[in-house]
Amino acid sequence: MKIGSAIFSCILVVIGIVLISMVIWIVLNNYMMQNSEYILTNNLKRGNTALINHMMRMLHIAIAVEFVINGIRLPHFLCFI
Numbered sequence: 001m002k003i004g005s006a007i008f009s010c011i012l013v014v015i016g017i018v019l020i021s022m023v024i025w026i027v028l029n030n031y032m033m034q035n036s037e038y039i040l041t042n043n044l045k046r047g048n049t050a051l052i053n054h055m056m057r058m059l060h061i062a063i064a065v066e067f068v069i070n071g072i073r074l075p076h077f078l079c080f081i
């Protein structure tokens with residue numbers, strides 16, 4: 001097995017994992033968006049707001065990670081300084 005083909009196959013595996021995880025995330029996100037009224041009304045009736053708080057924290061963490069990843073890249077206007 002050549003080194004180039006091994007690297008290429010590893011790249012394909014990583015791309016496949018990323019695509020599968022994106023599909024799973026889209027399906028879960030659509031399910032939660034479609035059933036959000038049911039989820040909120042049932043949890044608020046029981047006084048169980050911990051689930052909602054946990055979901056909001058996870059959303060904020062995801063946004064923060066995205067900001068950090070985008071901040072690591074050098075902005076275009078700084079490339080010429």
